[in-house]
Amino acid sequence: MRIEEIELKLLPLRERLRNHELYEKLNSLSDIKIFMANHVYAVWDFMSLLKGLQRHLTCTNLPWKPVKNANTARFINEIVLEEESDRNEEGIYKSHFEMYLDAMDEVDADTAKVKNFLEYVTAMENVLKGIESSELNKAVKGFLKFTFEVIKTNEPHKIAAAFTFGREELIPDMFLKIIEQAGEEEYPKLGYYLKRHIELDGEDHGPLSLKMINELCGTDERKWEEVAECSEKALEQRIALWDYIALEIKHSSKVLA
Numbered sequence: 512m513r514i515e516e517i518e519l520k521l522l523p524l525r526e527r528l529r530n531h532e533l534y535e536k537l538n539s540l541s542d543i544k545i546f547m548a549n550h551v552y553a554v555w556d557f558m559s560l561l562k563g564l565q566r567h568l569t570c571t572n573l574p575w576k577p578v579k580n581a582n583t584a585r586f587i588n589e590i591v592l593e594e595e596s597d598r599n600e601e602g603i604y605k606s607h608f609e610m611y612l613d614a615m616d617e618v619d620a621d622t623a624k625v626k627n628f629l630e631y632v633t634a635m636e637n638v639l640k641g642i643e644s645s646e647l648n649k650a651v652k653g654f655l656k657f658t659f660e661v662i663k664t665n666e667p668h669k670i671a672a673a674f675t676f677g678r679e680e681l682i683p684d685m686f687l688k689i690i691e692q693a694g695e696e697e698y699p700k701l702g703y704y705l706k707r708h709i710e711l712d713g714e715d716h717g718p719l720s721l722k723m724i725n726e727l728c729g730t731d732e733r734k735w736e737e738v739a740e741c742s743e744k745a746l747e748q749r750i751a752l753w754d755y756i757a758l759e760i761k762h763s764s765k766v767l768a
Contacts, residue, residue: 517676540619560658565588568587
């Protein structure tokens with residue numbers, strides 16, 4: 512199994528995401544608020560996937576020693592640089608997560624819940640237990656639990672699968688639909704965030720992440736199979752999250768009506 516075969520296998524799930532009813536429901540400011548209040552957790556846990564890869568594919572220990580593949584290490588370090596300390600629309604250095612919180616504030620979406628969750632879960636010794644005992648909805652919990660269970664395997668090819676096929680490679684398609692519905696002129700911070708991700712993920716990160724998968728799997732068929740399985744589960748978790756958000760928007764619309 513190779514990249515082309517995995518992409519073909521994932522095509523039905525990717526099509527479900529591309530054509531998800533959620534995108535058609537993002538028609539008002541209240542819809543955007545609901546979306547962001549749930550999606551922000553995916554923005555947050557992406558950094559843990561990235562840091563998991565950095566831990567395995569670059570040297571973060573002392574004493575330092577050269578890594579096996581400097582190309583992959585550079586790729587990961589470049590993404591860390593951009594995700595952890597990019598320039599926002601005003602030229603100020605911020606993480607993409609913080610930029611997303613700023614965009615939430617711009618549209619008056621609730622950021623208190625995610626901030627409280629971060630304080631709670633980072634104070635816990637066990638992240639998975641913290642997620643499970645939190646007050647988050649079932650869909651967000653399932654999404655986060657899958658991420659940290661993958662990271663806990665300590666197997667770089669599985670982490671890279673969730674990172675590549677569940678996130679980076681999918682984001683340009685996903686965000687293009689959202690920005691069309693949101694109207695970037697009304698929400699400049701959100702518009703900048705989305706356009707920045709489309710620029711980085713579509714032009715640079717996506718193609719390089721596929722090379723990373725190739726390098727991590729090589730000729731090991733077991734790894735290729737595990738990448739395919741992990742990628743499917745990552746997309747299924749994304750669909751489950753999208754299903755929940757679409758349902759919440761639907762219920763909110765009925766209440767407002």
